[in-house]
Amino acid sequence: MSDLTGKTIGFGLTGSHCTFEETMPQIQRLVDAGARVVPVVTNTIMTTDTRFGTSEGWQKQLLEITGEKIISTIPEAEPLGPSKLFDVMVIAPCTGNTTSRLANAITDSAVLMATKATMRNLRPVVLAISTNDGLGLNAANIAKLMATKNIYFVPYGQDDPVKKPNSLVARMDLIQETIEAALEGRQLQPVLIERFNY
Numbered sequence: 001m002s003d004l005t006g007k008t009i010g011f012g013l014t015g016s017h018c019t020f021e022e023t024m025p026q027i028q029r030l031v032d033a034g035a036r037v038v039p040v041v042t043n044t045i046m047t048t049d050t051r052f053g054t055s056e057g058w059q060k061q062l063l064e065i066t067g068e069k070i071i072s073t074i075p076e077a078e079p080l081g082p083s084k085l086f087d088v089m090v091i092a093p094c095t096g097n098t099t100s101r102l103a104n105a106i107t108d109s110a111v112l113m114a115t116k117a118t119m120r121n122l123r124p125v126v127l128a129i130s131t132n133d134g135l136g137l138n139a140a141n142i143a144k145l146m147a148t149k150n151i152y153f154v155p156y157g158q159d160d161p162v163k164k165p166n167s168l169v170a171r172m173d174l175i176q177e178t179i180e181a182a183l184e185g186r187q188l189q190p191v192l193i194e195r196f197n198y
Helices: 015-032 043-047 055-066 096-103 110-120 138-144 172-183
Strands: 008-013 036-041 088-094 127-130 149-153 155-156 168-170
Touching: 008 015, 008 055, 008 110, 015 036, 015 088, 015 127, 015 172, 036 043, 036 055, 036 110, 043 055, 088 096, 088 110, 088 168, 088 172, 096 110, 096 127, 096 138, 096 168, 110 127, 127 172, 138 149, 149 172, 168 172
Parallel strands: 008 036, 008 088, 088 127, 127 149
Antiparallel strands: 127 168, 155 168
């Protein structure tokens, strides 16, 4: 088993609710590996119920898994820069909306503020994308981030190339391996993978 003892991981969740069920066990895996995991979420997580689960239910899971207070506002996330709390920042799932904002230096959520703080400290950021527009207009933003220093991608591929040809989703079960590589300054390879859900 991998050992992340002594590492503090900021774990950002954005509004791709359909991938939360796949993501939660990966947070548990990081905790089991010895990491302190601090959840950072967008407003969507705090306020929106969907067919994939309720806001209250997801918040409860995060608290139970991590034992940490959820950071959900920009003022709560702002001190993360000066404190240098996070050894690595993860965004999983990372929506097309968040991807485009990050690529264009827009900081309008707690997740993006925490990410900006981590980048300011020259520490790695790991993105696990989940976007219906990854091979559409967001392809330019993904490419821009892939060429950005200290940003690493959880391997991703098309989840449904027939019905949703522009959709890209990361292999959430590779989050820990991507973090471990990123902490060593390496991109986990291969980045582009087959990821069909059917």
